Amino acid sequence: MHIITLTSDWKENDFYVASLKGKLLSACPEAQIIDINHRIKSFNSSHAAYIVRNAYPHFPENTIHIIAVNTEPENGVELLAARKDKHYFLCADNGILGLLGGTEPDEVITLTEHCKEEPDTFIALSVFARIACELSKGTAMKKLGSPAKDYNRQIPLRATIEDLTIIGSVIHIDSYQNAITNISQELFMRIGNGRAFEIYVQSKHYMV
Secondary structure, three states: EEEEEEEEOOEEEEEEEHHHHHHHHHOOOOOEEEEEEOOOOOOOOHHHHHHHHHHHOOOOOOOOEEEEEOOOOOHHHEEEEOOOEEEEEEOOOOHHHHOOOOOOOOOEEEEEHHHHHHHOOOOOHHHHHHHHHHHOOOOHHHOOOOOOOOOOOOOOOEEEEEEEEEEEEEEEEEEOOOEOOOHHHHHHHHHHHHOOOOOOOOOOOOEO
């Protein structure tokens, strides 16, 4: 039994999430469907990548992750399937794959031909659901699309170091209003080296 996770910017007050789940269960009833997050900021690939990046390592190997954010065909972006860290990812070519961080994908294919066969604005329903079910049945990726010769390789925003000053950014604010930065504990401890420190928080709206 394969696990298929869903991440989208659809929210829960429309029929989109239910339709995708229904399509998946009809095509591969043995699959276990898990919601990661459907409150991604609209069209925000960075937000989606952050959420999935922190969730997927905790899932079993060969889990299939559908990331339905910014997939509208009128945006002119390709649809991709990738295998990375023994997981599968279905997403648009909008930088998400690179923003997941870590190692490069082992394999990336384009799903363009499937989009031509099913010119639907609801891409996650018409293409992602079918590809996810094929992967869950053990179909090799090379049989589902052509190798992606190039794709959008964005990288997560990184903290920088100037002398003994670490300059970072708030990359996420969780539901408890905790501000999460891109300054790792390892970096903080290494540069701080046990010395006394001061933290400055500055934005266009607030300065602390």
